Amino acid sequence: MEYRKIIEKLEEAALHPSKTVTNTIKSTGKSAIGCFPIYTPEEIIYAAGYVPVGMWGGTTTLQLADKYLQSFCCSIMRSNMEYGMKGAYNMLEAVILPTFCDTLKCICENWKVGVPNIPIIPIVYPQNRTLECGYVYMLDEFKRVKVEIERLSGKKIEEKDIEAAFDIYEEYRVTMREFVEIVADYPQIIKTKSRHLIIKAGQFLDKGEYTKDIKAIIDGLKVEEKQTFKGTKIIATGLMSEPVELLEIFDENQIAIVGDDLAQESRQWRTVTRDDEVDVWNKMTSRVADQRGDTFFYEYMKSRGENLIDMVKEKSADGIVVFMMKFCDPEEYDYPIYKKEVEAAGIPMLYLEIDQQITSYEQLRTRIQSFSEMLISREA
Amino acid sequence: MEQKILTSKELLNDLVDKHYEGALRAKAEGKPVVWATSICPQELLETMDLVTVYPENHAAAIGAKKEALKFIEHAEGMGYSSDICSYARVNMGYVDLKHSDELNIPMPDLIFCCSNICNTVIKWYENLAKELNIPLIMFDMPFNHTYEVPEHSVKYMRGQIEYAIEQLEIFTNKKFDYDKFGEVMERSNRTCEWWKKATDWAKVIPSPLNGFDMFNYMAMIVCMRGNADGERLFKLWHDELEQKAKLGKGPWNSADEEYRVMWDGIACWPHLSTTFKTLKKYGINMVTSTYPESWNVRYEKNDLDGMARAYASNYANRNLDYDTENVVKLIQDFKLDGIVYHSNRSCKLMDFRQYEVQRRVTEITSCPSVVFDGDQTDPRSFSAAQYETRIQALLEMMEKNKEAKRRG
Numbered sequence: 022m023e024y025r026k027i028i029e030k031l032e033e034a035a036l037h038p039s040k041t042v043t044n045t046i047k048s049t050g051k052s053a054i055g056c057f058p059i060y061t062p063e064e065i066i067y068a069a070g071y072v073p074v075g076m077w078g079g080t081t082t083l084q085l086a087d088k089y090l091q092s093f094c095c096s097i098m099r100s101n102m103e104y105g106m107k108g109a110y111n112m113l114e115a116v117i118l119p120t121f122c123d124t125l126k127c128i129c130e131n132w133k134v135g136v137p138n139i140p141i142i143p144i145v146y147p148q149n150r151t152l153e154c155g156y157v158y159m160l161d162e163f164k165r166v167k168v169e170i171e172r173l174s175g176k177k178i179e180e181k182d183i184e185a186a187f188d189i190y191e192e193y194r195v196t197m198r199e200f201v202e203i204v205a206d207y208p209q210i211i212k213t214k215s216r217h218l219i220i221k222a223g224q225f226l227d228k229g230e231y232t233k234d235i236k237a238i239i240d241g242l243k244v245e246e247k248q249t250f251k252g253t254k255i256i257a258t259g260l261m262s263e264p265v266e267l268l269e270i271f272d273e274n275q276i277a278i279v280g281d282d283l284a285q286e287s288r289q290w291r292t293v294t295r296d297d298e299v300d301v302w303n304k305m306t307s308r309v310a311d312q313r314g315d316t317f318f319y320e321y322m323k324s325r326g327e328n329l330i331d332m333v334k335e336k337s338a339d340g341i342v343v344f345m346m347k348f349c350d351p352e353e354y355d356y357p358i359y360k361k362e363v364e365a366a367g368i369p370m371l372y373l374e375i376d377q378q379i380t381s382y383e384q385l386r387t388r389i390q391s392f393s394e395m396l397i398s399r400e401a
Numbered sequence: 402m403e404q405k406i407l408t409s410k411e412l413l414n415d416l417v418d419k420h421y422e423g424a425l426r427a428k429a430e431g432k433p434v435v436w437a438t439s440i441c442p443q444e445l446l447e448t449m450d451l452v453t454v455y456p457e458n459h460a461a462a463i464g465a466k467k468e469a470l471k472f473i474e475h476a477e478g479m480g481y482s483s484d485i486c487s488y489a490r491v492n493m494g495y496v497d498l499k500h501s502d503e504l505n506i507p508m509p510d511l512i513f514c515c516s517n518i519c520n521t522v523i524k525w526y527e528n529l530a531k532e533l534n535i536p537l538i539m540f541d542m543p544f545n546h547t548y549e550v551p552e553h554s555v556k557y558m559r560g561q562i563e564y565a566i567e568q569l570e571i572f573t574n575k576k577f578d579y580d581k582f583g584e585v586m587e588r589s590n591r592t593c594e595w596w597k598k599a600t601d602w603a604k605v606i607p608s609p610l611n612g613f614d615m616f617n618y619m620a621m622i623v624c625m626r627g628n629a630d631g632e633r634l635f636k637l638w639h640d641e642l643e644q645k646a647k648l649g650k651g652p653w654n655s656a657d658e659e660y661r662v663m664w665d666g667i668a669c670w671p672h673l674s675t676t677f678k679t680l681k682k683y684g685i686n687m688v689t690s691t692y693p694e695s696w697n698v699r700y701e702k703n704d705l706d707g708m709a710r711a712y713a714s715n716y717a718n719r720n721l722d723y724d725t726e727n728v729v730k731l732i733q734d735f736k737l738d739g740i741v742y743h744s745n746r747s748c749k750l751m752d753f754r755q756y757e758v759q760r761r762v763t764e765i766t767s768c769p770s771v772v773f774d775g776d777q778t779d780p781r782s783f784s785a786a787q788y789e790t791r792i793q794a795l796l797e798m799m800e801k802n803k804e805a806k807r808r809g
């Protein structure tokens with residue numbers, strides 16, 4: 022397939038998660054397990070013969086979720102609860118949920134009662150992941166999850182299955198790193214909305230198949246001529262850059278995302294796996310231990326600000342855009358710290374408060390426009 | 402010389418002053434100061450003789466003294482969202498302004514954080530260490546989605562205790578004294594026991610304890626679990642309550658206890674008097690909450706695993722089954738007529754399970770309850786009118802139950 026056609030296919034897939042997941046189940050002949058944000062050991066799920074699929078909320082009318090959650094809960098979890106209760110996730114065999122924040126802990130508990138037909142497998146990531154005891158705890162958690170999944174499927178997961186799954190995921194991660202690099206060179210072809218949708222599609226497809234598509238896109242792009250970009254370039258940070266209508270405004274204003282620190286995107290794959298680890302469990306665990314500048318992992322002297330500044334320099338970006346998910350505590354705590362650092366470095370930054378149920382974009386449009394104008398005038 | 406015999410309330414006030422003055426003095430003398438979370442393994446700090454203050458206590462006091470908004474607004478100006486915990490906003494504001502008209506605490510040299518109360522403190526304290534450029538000791542206590550604390554969590558926490566001891570030795574340049582540690586453990590257990598026994602007197606009808614007093618004593622169980630003053634205070638308080646109970650005295654001199662309720666969640670510090678008076682007006686005494694149990698941190702001396710398990714077993718860190726059971730037990734033990742749930746805008750971990758706990762508890766016990774909206778320190782999130790309406794609704798339900806009981 023021509024690479025532009027693949028892009029269209031993936032964009033379409035990302036826009037209709039539920040349909041895409043159903044198709045994936047059909048085409049692969051596998052059952053699906055839903056993965057709550059932010060990180061879950063997808064390799065184990067994949068090794069057990071399931072397709073792991075992402076659960077990143079969505080736009081919906083919130084009615085049922087109010088039974089469990091007050092209005093000041095992040096929209097992504099209100100949506101997930103709503104979908105679960107409504108039956109929109111009934112195609113899932115189970116869900117796995119990491120307890121990264123206080124909201125997720127509560128969702129874990131409410132899900133057991135609110136969506137009793139879909140079993141939940143909780144996983145706790147250690148915050149002291151760089152200490153020996155934290156490392157061991159992570160490893161134990163991964164193995165506990167393995168046993169839970171085996172119980173679900175009734176089949177033992179062999180070591181070689183995990184290794185094979187890890188390799189598939191590793192190839193996915195390496196490919197994605199290459200993809201976000203190369204996309205930065207072709208902002209005219211792959212605009213921000215498209216970039217996001219292509220990446221997001223991977224959440225609902227079999228990673229093995231999906232990686233092939235991304236490779237084809239990379240190959241397709243490589244033969245294109247690089248053109249000079251007249252717009253502005255930014256680094257995106259936050260949980261996720263949705264709703265997509267927001268990205269349309271970026272495209273209208275010729276703002277390209279040339280690098281990201283988004284939980285839904287690069288934070289998933291930016292940590293390079295240690296090459297001196299032989300055992301697959303250690304490979305998985307060390308990836309957690311090595312993750313830096315990430316809201317969801319405790320880090321003494323948090324390096325997120327530094328990371329953002331480095332990314333801006335490395336990509337010659339003009340500024341940073343913060344996609345702040347309303348009511349997302351962990352992200353909200355990081356902001357004042359990196360804001361100070363970024364300001365001290367003289368880098369322009371735009372703060373956008375987002376919510377999956379946004380209905381009016383006018384105010385955001387004005388702010389994005391004036392930010393873009395400001396960046397252009399700085400360049401002049 | 403004859404010593405004046407203090408009441409526990411006087412002693413409490415003295416100790417509060419001593420605590421804050423002592424900390425300020427220590428800092429002035431060049432001694433290091435630690436900032437710690439409210440239910441942390443303070444035994445380690447006490448063993449090392451480290452002067453410790455608790456930002457949650459401080460923020461609560463500032464809230465009660467009606468000075469919170471100044472710090473909250475300042476923190477919001479620094480970029481802190483108005484949606485995050487107001488204790489954190491007060492504290493981050495204080496860190497920048499460094500002065501309160503009402504109550505000052507010394508700036509820390511070490512941060513000591515334990516996530517058994519919430520994950521929020523991980524982010525908040527991580528910021529403190531970064532802003533102040535000082536060392537941090539982090540105790541990560543994994544959330545217990547199972548009823549019991551799993552073994553591998555205990556192992557993980559034990560490892561962290563051992564690591565913390567190493568960090569403290571480096572920080573103080575002193576060897577950790579394990580004998581002393583044993584003594585501190587024993588004393589902490591005794592103090593917790595007195596705290597629990599004192600608050601348990603509220604089981605008597607009428608309750609000699611006015612639950613809003615418990616809110617005041619709470620500050621001391623946070624910061625004085627491991628020292629002799631704490632033990633003395635809670636024993637004294639216990640003895641007074643015992644005496645009152647034996648004399649059949651209720652919570653107040655000016656009115657009788659008509660109804661007994663539990664308060665779920667933290668107090669509304671800036672509106673303490675409104676929330677208290679509204680209840681009292683209707684003869685409603687708040688006799689308990691989940692807090693007596695929160696600081697009933699008990700384990701065997703020198704049992705590090707037991708200590709880890711005890712700290713990780715905090716109510717907020719347990720699953721819904723446990724939470725429900727806990728409240729049901731309080732209803733039975735304290736013969737409650739109703740429950741007031743504080744939907745506290747600050748504390749997502751408590752809020753987002755509250756509706757389900759309420760439903761289950763109602764189903765099991767039929768105990769009437771109401772939810773009201775508020776915040777522990779942000780004065781803007783509370784409406785006295787809404788509170789009053791909710792309390793009236795509760796009163797009506799409780800009256801009905803009482804009436805039915807009278808009729809048999």
Ligand code: SF4
Nearest residue numbers: 095122124348349350
């Ligand atoms: S608060 Fe943030 S991290 Fe937690 S569930 Fe919501 S969006 Fe995710």
Ligand code: SF4
Nearest residue numbers: 486518519521747748
């Ligand atoms: S009020 Fe809640 S969120 Fe704030 S520190 Fe206490 S437990 Fe954590």
